[in-house]
Each structure stands twice: as structure tokens, then as C-alpha cells.
Amino acid sequence: MKKIKFKSILICICLLLEGCGYYGVPKGEIVTLKEEKMTIHILAGQSTSDAGIDEMIEEILEEKFENIDFEWECVDWGDKFDAQMAGKFATGDIPDIMIGKAQDVSAYASTGNLAPIPEELAERIDETAKAAVTYEGIVYGLPINTCYQGVLYNKSIFKKYELEVPKTIQELENITEALSANGVVPFASHFQESWNQGNITMQFMINEIFKDNLAWGQEFRLGLVSYSDNEVISNCMQYSKAILENTWSDSLIINQYEADMRFAREEAAMYLTGTWSLQFVGQINSEIDLGVFPYPNQTGDARLITETNLTFMKGAVTQHEALVDEILLEIVTNEELLKEILEFTQTNTSLKHMEHLNSVIIQADIDNYVAEGRIINAAVGNNQLVWAYQNDIAAMQLKWLKNEIALEELLEYADAHRSESLNR
Secondary structure: OEEEOOOOOEEEEEOOOOOOOHHHOOOOOEEEEEOOOEEEEEEEEEOOOOOOHHHHHHHHHHHHOOOEEEEEEEEEHHHHHHHHHHHHHHHOOOOOEEEEEOHHHHHHHOOOOEEOOOHHHHOOEOHHHHHHOEEOOEEOOEEOEEEEEEEEEEHHHHHHOOOOOOOEHHHHHHHHHHHHHOOOOOEEOOOOOHHHHHHHHHHHHHHHHHOOOOOHHHHHHOOOOOOOOOHHHHHHHHHHHHHHOOOOOOHHHOOHHHHHHHHHOOOOOEEEEEHHHHHHHHHHOOOOOEEEEOOOEOOOOOOEEEEEOEEEEEEOOOOOHHHHHHHHHHHHHOHHHHHHHHHHHOOEEOEOOOHHHOOOOOHHHHHHHHHHOOEEEOHHHHOOOOHHHHHHHHHHHHHHHOOOOOHHHHHHHHHHOHHHHOOO
16 A cells, blocks of 8 residues: 655735736736645555554644655555565665564664664663664664563453463363363464464464574574474474364464454454454453463463564665654654554553553553563564564465475475575
8 A cells, every 4th residue: 555645835925916916927816836845755564453553643743744745655564564675775765764563673774774763762762672673782763562472361261161371281282172172162363364373483482492592593594403303393383283273163264353353252262362453352342351371382481472563763865864853753752642553553652651651451461471570572583583584484384284285394494495584
């Protein structure tokens, strides 16, 4: 989707001279002169819950910067944003502002196409989020919100069958069996889109691998570790199959919208997803009582995953650096705008002193995990395996889940393309 809006400033001159008008314009005729305006180009990568945020931001910016034209280009983040960025870098047509995810920062900063974020803006970022947008000691991204990933669960269903939040894989399997025995679908899920498969696989790998080995990606590229003949990796793949075997029979052909809607109607007890699903679930069923827990790992110490999300980046060759900095400052200090975005996306803020704006449905559970120190940032995995690689492997995983290829073929494919997992 590409949206371009132009709003001209008209200077009206009423000529009150007697006789012939100025420069031959008849008496009393209105002359309009178009004032030359600067244009700020914005490329926005949007996920399912982000569509519409561009309009919220644009409304605020057009009020604040009346003499600026904002030219927006909005694309799907999961499938098109990376390719769009690569194309623009290749041609030198770099936008003034780019809106992606925190994980994009290390990938794009390494190409030299991003400009550092000024210190006065960087100091407004929460320290955990700041780490996710820092490359070689320099802050290149300005994140405004944080989402959480894990298993949303229906507290009413759990209470009805006297189920406790699981910490181990065995405990989760016991819950799955108990729900099935009582005619309850254990998991809501959707496997139509590769991005979802890529996301849940990274959730598994963060708590099984990256949590304890922050250098696994480098070791993988050096050939020291692999996907093939790796029991931990095989377990991560099998987790997806376990969900597929305990969800709706048509989950391979339904999308997030359908899964969100069914979960909102309480047609399943658990849903491995992110807080982005709360946006629609809450609209469908405002009375639903939800909680969240991390998908368990083999050692029983899984952490709730937080992801520094919407992140503003500045083009290295922008001709309007001071203006871009002023625009970014307006965005991160406008509480009305931030509150609207946080409520709409069901996310928390990534900015210091803005915590009072948080209003996620499952906020109480999030606060408990934070207090217990059981939080981990998705950047520990996303910075090791770039999204384009994750998404490519996810497409192969879907073939495996459909029984079109063997697990061995999937693992061998991942190893054969290991060089593509590196940041640019």
C-alpha cells in the first residue's frame, strides 16, 4: 500500500487597486501562489496489528508540521519490508524515516545506511529496549513500544478443570491430555502464514538455545553446531507438530484473524502467540479472562519473551536531519499519540517515564514475570538469525507439517543456507 498526501498552502491576495489589476490580473480576482514545501519520505513496515498506526502518527505530524509533506509507503513487514529496504539501499533511494522492528537495526546499521539517534532521544529509551537497538555501541533505532510473546490462556477454562500454569514440557502435555479428555480444544493456532511459524519457532529456540548460548548463531555459521543431528533443534520442531496435533483440524489453512476470533469465542484453551492477538480478541470478547505464560522448555525455566517492537530509524543520507530529529522528538513526547498507539496495539511502552500509559489486558501477569526476573528479549535470537532466514526456514517447516518433506530434509535445508542467517 502506498499512500501519498499533499496539502498546499494557498496565499490569497485580494487586489483592491482601481483599474487594471497587478500584472494584468483583473480587479478583485484572487491570486493563489503555491509555496514550495519539503517532503519527508517514510517507509513503514507493518505487522497485522500495526495497520492504521500510520494514520495516527500522520494526523499528529500534520498538525505540528504544517509546512511539510509526509509521503508514506506502507508495506507488510513480514513479507515485503526487508526486500523493499534492500532495494532502496541498492539504489540509494533511502527514506528519511523507516519504521520497522528493533531486530532490523543491527541488520541495517551494518550496511551504513542508518544514521545514529541523537543522545537526547536515545536517553529516553528504556535500557532493555536500548540494548535491542544498539549496534557496535551506537543507538540506531528509536523504539516506542514492546510486545510480549508466549501462551495466552483462558483462566476460566483452567479454573474449571483445576489446571495450573505449566513450567515443564511434561506438565504442558498433561494439561493438553486433560483438556482433550474433556472435549476442549487445547490450542488455538493458525499455520497459513509462514511468519507465524517463524515466530513460534523462534519462541521455542529462545528458551531452549539462545537463553543459555548467546553465541549460538555465530557457532552455527562457523559449522560448530547445526540443525541436523541436533536433539534440541529437533525438539523445537516437534513442538510445532504437537500444537498442530492438538488444535482445530483446519489450522493449516486458516489465518491469524480466524484463530484470534475463535480463541475470543473460547473455542480453545491456549494460544501460542503474541500480545498482538489481544487487539482483536479484546474487541470480540471484552469479558474474556486471559493470562499468559512462556511456552515451557525442557529445563523448566522458560521466560516470558518481550520484543522491542515499533522502531523508528533515520536514513543516513537524509537532507533534513534536524527536521527528522524534531519529528522523532514529537512522536516520543506526545503522550496522547503514544497512549492511542499502546491501547490500539495492546503493547507496553519502550520509553522511560511513560509507564503510566500501559494498559495491556494481561498486564498483571506481565508485571509478575517482570518482578520475578523471568523476562527475556527476543533480540537474543533475532540478532543471531535474521528474519529473512527465519521466514525461509518457516516456509520449509510448513511443508514438513503438511507431510510434503521429511524432518531430515528440513534440517538439512537449514544447514545448507546457514550463510544467509547472518546480518548484512
